[in-house]
Every structure is written in structure tokens, then in C-alpha cells.
Amino acid sequence: MSKKTRKELLTHLALIIVSFIVLAPVLFALAKSTQTRAQVYHYPPILGPGTALVDNYRAAWYNFSLGLYMRNTLIVAGVVMFFKTLLSMLAGLGLVYFDFPFKNAIFYFILFTLMMPTEIMIVALFKLVSNIGWGNSYLALTVPFLASATGVFLFRQHFASISPHLVDAARVDGAGPVRFLFSVLIPMSWNTVGALALIQFIYMWNQYLWPLIIIRENTHQLIQVGLRSMTSQQDVTNWGIMMAGAIIAMIPPLVIFILLRQQFTSGFALSQEK
Numbered sequence: 001m002s003k004k005t006r007k008e009l010l011t012h013l014a015l016i017i018v019s020f021i022v023l024a025p026v027l028f029a030l031a032k033s034t035q036t037r038a039q040v041y042h043y044p045p046i047l048g049p050g051t052a053l054v055d056n057y058r059a060a061w062y063n064f065s066l067g068l069y070m071r072n073t074l075i076v077a078g079v080v081m082f083f084k085t086l087l088s089m090l091a092g093l094g095l096v097y098f099d100f101p102f103k104n105a106i107f108y109f110i111l112f113t114l115m116m117p118t119e120i121m122i123v124a125l126f127k128l129v130s131n132i133g134w135g136n137s138y139l140a141l142t143v144p145f146l147a148s149a150t151g152v153f154l155f156r157q158h159f160a161s162i163s164p165h166l167v168d169a170a171r172v173d174g175a176g177p178v179r180f181l182f183s184v185l186i187p188m189s190w191n192t193v194g195a196l197a198l199i200q201f202i203y204m205w206n207q208y209l210w211p212l213i214i215i216r217e218n219t220h221q222l223i224q225v226g227l228r229s230m231t232s233q234q235d236v237t238n239w240g241i242m243m244a245g246a247i248i249a250m251i252p253p254l255v256i257f258i259l260l261r262q263q264f265t266s267g268f269a270l271s272q273e274k
Helices: 003-032 053-063 066-097 103-115 118-131 138-145 149-160 165-172 177-188 190-205 209-214 223-232 239-273
Strands: none
Touching: 003 239, 053 066, 053 239, 066 103, 066 138, 066 149, 066 177, 066 190, 066 223, 066 239, 103 149, 118 138, 118 209, 138 209, 149 190, 165 177, 177 190, 190 239, 209 223, 223 239
């Protein structure tokens, strides 16, 4: 066996071990989601499939309204993903291709907001949303998240790397800014668009603190709060049902990641090459 072959085998073995370590919590949750309460607490632990797969998943979906929570979260995450990506593209277009006073200062201020997590603004944001009558609504869950400093930064840097001669060619052809964006820039930016869309969808899917504070009725609540409420609705927590709910909640982000994985990896690979 050559030295190169041994090195490749060791590399693949290390990757397999690391992958198994990363997947271990998911595999553990998947196994427990098929077990009864007695099987979950059995000693020694049962790491294989149990006998309550259908019962646990049916109970999680119907008895604890996970279907409703997932529908709400899909609506909120989809709206935020679309409009946040669109607004980030428009902001990047303005910062690269338009000249206006204090342009660089505005860009640096946008970058500065990256150091301001939502949690430090949550009290003021709660008062603002409540005063304008948006409490307990989809507007409260979407509008505060439509601006993205990360998205503006990504598109500003990406658009700045595109040849400026394309702007001159578009002007000669009579294309305005909007047509230039949709006919030239977006077709050249699908990797960045896909990467940002994926990040924002998963970010909104995992929202917990803000929905917990601003939403009072379950009809508008999101999936992460719904998962947490499953424990409060049981006298003795059935962790098999809880794990079944967690597995169900993983499916939409996993599907979105599979659909956009090529754009996600290519978008960051291109940004690193540049």
C-alpha cells in the first residue's frame, strides 16, 4: 500500500468518525422518537428502534398541533427569506452603483449593526410593535426581520467584484437600474442568492425568544415555541413524543438545505476564491 493510499484511507476514516460524532445526537433522537416512555427510561439504554413509531409521530402531529406551528413557521420563514434577500440585493445595488453623500459611512454603520444582537433591542422593539397594533400577528413576526446587515454586506461585496464595464454596456442598451439588477446582476449572483436564502430560512425557523414574547395565541405561534410547549402540556414528559416532534421540525430546513446546498457551497467558495 502506497503512502498516498494510506493517507487517503486515514483521511476518509477521520471524516467518517467526525461525521458519526456530529450525527450522533440526531441518530439518538431518531431512535428515541420510536420508543415508548418505558423504553426511553429503560436501563441499559435502548439505542435501536422502539415499538411506538407511528403512535409517537401521530401524537406529536395531532395532539400537540405541530402541523399548525409548522404552517405558521413556513409562512413566516418564507416571507422573510424572500423579502430580506430582495431588500439586501437592492441595498447592495445602491451601495455599489449609486453615488450619494455619506455612502461609505452608511455602509460602515450597517456593518456596525452586526454587533447588535436582537436580544438587546427586544424591549424597545416590543414596545414599538405593540404601540402600532402589530402584536400577536404575522406582521410582528416578519417585518422586524426584513433588514439584514449580513445580506447587505454579502451583496455589496459580490456586486463590487463584478466588472464595472457591464454597467456601461447596460446604459448603452438603455437599461435602467431595476432592469440591470434583474437582467444582469441576479443571473450572475444565484450562488449568493441561494446561500443567503438558506441562511435566512434556517435563522427564522429557529426563532424562539421573539415569538415567545410577542405572540399570545397558539394560532400564530412558531414551531420552536410549539416544541417547548409540548413539555408543559404533559404531566410526565414523554420524551419519545418530544423527540418525534423534534425530528418532524427538522424536515423543512433539511429539505431547503438539500435544494440549495449547491448554491450555498458555491457561493462561499466563490467568495473565498475572490
